[in-house]
Amino acid sequence: MKDAREHPASVYRPPDRDGVGASSVALPAGTWTLLIDFLMHHFPAIARDEWLQRMQRGDVLDADGNALTVTSPYRANSKIYYYRNLPTEPRIPFDEVVLYQDAYLVAVDKPHFLPVTPAGRYLQETLLVRLKRKLGIDTLTPMHRIDRDTAGLVLFTIQPSTRNLYQTLFRERTVSKVYEAIAPWRPSLILPTTHRSRLIESEAFMQMQEVEGEPNAETMIELLEVKGELAHYRLHPVSGQKHQLRVHMSSLGIPIVNDRIYPHLYPDEGEHQDYSRPLQLLAKSIRFTDPLSGKLHQFESRQHLQF
Known part of the structure; x- marks a missing residue:
């Protein structure tokens, strides 16, 4: 059996540019003559002029890293890479803090409002891209995600060869996670309590909803303190x-x-984001046994909620 840390066969990966990795798309069978015709079909929201500018900058590459142009033919069953381009993003005025780093892991305390990975209108102003630039590590990959609105702990892997070992910890639920939240105080709610339900995507954009059926989500909720109409809670998500x-x-x-x-x-x-009203949810602590060293890791956010 191969050692989990043995490097796989080399596969071309375009270098990051200013902390941003290239996106990729597989080219299916089709009748397009030129690559740009396929791109116009596959990405209807991106104007032809935008693709022309990207090609002129060398931002569209084949699977070997060669720059593609407006005259490049369409080659079905191949793969291309491209770099996203966004207008200048306003800086999110809060900073992440690196709490721990070794050869395999990085633990970071993320501020509210900062997305973990690029998506939509966020590219440079994301935790992943900021860290790649700050630490100079192009191979950083999140072990898990938290919402843009949520503050607190996020873990990253460094080595591609050991990435799956660490991500498996979250998939198999062998990581202990504790959150804190500020929410209304309900004297009639008996605490601690465990809430279980089945969650699915709702028809409303962004929202999840609870439905009948086998539970796939479980949270244990404890009361820490009551102050007027609000309370400070500790949350233990099992799923x-x-x-x-x-x-x-x-x-x-x-x-x-x-x-x-x-x-x-x-x-x-x-x-026009109102930075004065952050979601009062914090990923406070994470605890797990390192699958490589057997060391017990326990990380704690230095942040506190507004209570």
């Missing part, structure tokens, strides 16, 4: 469904303070 903690707190009648998705979905604030 890791999208928006699980936000949905479960809302379902119990105690939606997390400043939640703009549950129970009511509010419009995206876009460039």
Whole structure:
């Protein structure tokens, strides 16, 4: 059996540019004559002029890293890479803190409002890209994700050859995660309690919903402190469904303070983000046994909620 740390056969991977990795797309069988014709069909929201500019900059590459041009033929059953390009992004005015780094892992304390990975209108202003630039490590990959609105701990792997070992810890639920939240105080709610439900995507953009059926989400909720109409809670998610903690707190009648998705979905604030009202949810601690060294890791966020 091969050692888990043995490097696989070399596969071409375009270098990052200013911390941003190249995206890829497989070219299916089709009748397109030129590559740009396929790109126009596959990405209808991107104008032809934008693709021309990317090709002129050398931002569209074949599977061997050769630059493709407007006259490049379409080659079915191959693969191309391309670099995304966004207008200058306004800086999200909060900084991440690296809490731990070794040859395989990086543990980071993420601020509210900062996305973990590039998506939509966020590219440079994401935790992953910031860290690649700061640490000079192009192979960084998140072990797990937390919402853009949530603050706290995020773990990254460094070595591609050991990435799956660490990500498997989350898939197999052998990582102990603790969150904290500020939400309304309900004297009639008996705590601690464990809330289980089945979560699926709803028809409303971004929202998850609880439905009848076998539970796929479980959260244990404890009370830490009561102050007036609000309370400080500790949350222990057993599973890791999208928006699980936000949905479960809302379902119990105690939606997390400043939640703009549950129970009511509010419009995206876009460039007019109100940074004075962060979601009061914090990924406070993570604990697990390192699959390589056997060392017990325990990381703690240095942040505190507004209570």
